[in-house]
Amino acid sequence: MTAIDYTAIYDPDRDFDARYTRATGRRVGRWLHPHESVLELGCATGLMTTLLAGDGRRVTGVDRSPEYLARAEARALPRCEFVAGDLDDLAALERLGRFHHVVLTNVLHEVADPEAVLRRVAQAHVVPGTLVHVSLQNPRSLHRLVALEMGLIHDLHDVAERGERFGTKRLMDARDMAALGHSAGLREIAREGVFLKPLPNDALEALPDEVLDGLEGAVRHLPEHGALNLLTFRAG
Ligand SMILES: C[S@@+](CC[C@H](N)C(=O)[O-])C[C@H]1O[C@@H](n2cnc3c(N)ncnc32)[C@H](O)[C@@H]1O
Numbered sequence: 001m002t003a004i005d006y007t008a009i010y011d012p013d014r015d016f017d018a019r020y021t022r023a024t025g026r027r028v029g030r031w032l033h034p035h036e037s038v039l040e041l042g043c044a045t046g047l048m049t050t051l052l053a054g055d056g057r058r059v060t061g062v063d064r065s066p067e068y069l070a071r072a073e074a075r076a077l078p079r080c081e082f083v084a085g086d087l088d089d090l091a092a093l094e095r096l097g098r099f100h101h102v103v104l105t106n107v108l109h110e111v112a113d114p115e116a117v118l119r120r121v122a123q124a125h126v127v128p129g130t131l132v133h134v135s136l137q138n139p140r141s142l143h144r145l146v147a148l149e150m151g152l153i154h155d156l157h158d159v160a161e162r163g164e165r166f167g168t169k170r171l172m173d174a175r176d177m178a179a180l181g182h183s184a185g186l187r188e189i190a191r192e193g194v195f196l197k198p199l200p201n202d203a204l205e206a207l208p209d210e211v212l213d214g215l216e217g218a219v220r221h222l223p224e225h226g227a228l229n230l231l232t233f234r235a236g
Contacts, residue, residue, distance in 0.1 A: 004167035016201040025051030036100035042107030046072030090120040105135040118184035126235035135230040139171040186233035193226025
């Protein structure tokens with residue numbers, strides 16, 4: 001299966017998705033301590049990296065897109081390095097070593113074999129106690145339940161046209177993600193929803209910031225129906 005390169009048509013900093021990136025990054029950030037090391041796989045332009053870096057932490061970002069990586073580099077974040085690499089060939093990145101945290105946010109839906117990626121991470125990039133943070137778009141997101149009722153999709157796991165354009169190979173719910181981590185030898189220690197998304201991005205874009213902030217907070221009342229699921233795993 002050929003990977004879709006959407007670098008030329010998708011700006012991760014300007015797209016509405018940047019809201020989800022920041023909301024996810026704030027949640028991952030709660031687990032981080034000063035001076036820890038972080039491996040961020042699928043770092044894009046480094047927007048998430050801005051929320052992981054600082055406090056003496058060392059962050060290594062990996063992405064397949066040289067254009068995104070150049071923009072991440074240009075941020076000149078302290079103690080951050082950016083490396084070109086393909087998650088479907090993680091063996092080539094073994095030299096990067098082991099980290100206190102591995103972050104895989106909103107990326108495993110695009111790789112050929114997510115289970116193989118997580119297994120490789122668990123073998124080559126963790127120490128006992130490493131936290132592996134994985135987020136993915138949620139097939140049970142509120143906007144997908146609405147689309148189902150409207151007859152726009154026939155199954156919650158259907159990949160929408162926008163998803164296909166941006167390389168989505170599959171949708172996984174929190175149970176699928178937990179099973180993935182388990183089969184890679186990781187232990188789930190926390191699970192939360194990120195952002196309540198009642199409508200597609202282009203409809204949400206028109207809303208004022210305070211409403212969007214409210215939707216980010218309101219997900220705690222419907223944690224199984226957030227735009228994304230964020231699972232935290234511990235390596236044994
Ligand atoms: C949807 S963006 C998510 C970016 C960021 N992690 C976030 O949460 O906002 C997915 C990123 O993963 C990268 N990516 C997708 N498949 C990849 C692969 N096989 N190897 C390396 N990078 C990949 C894309 O280039 C893109 O920058």
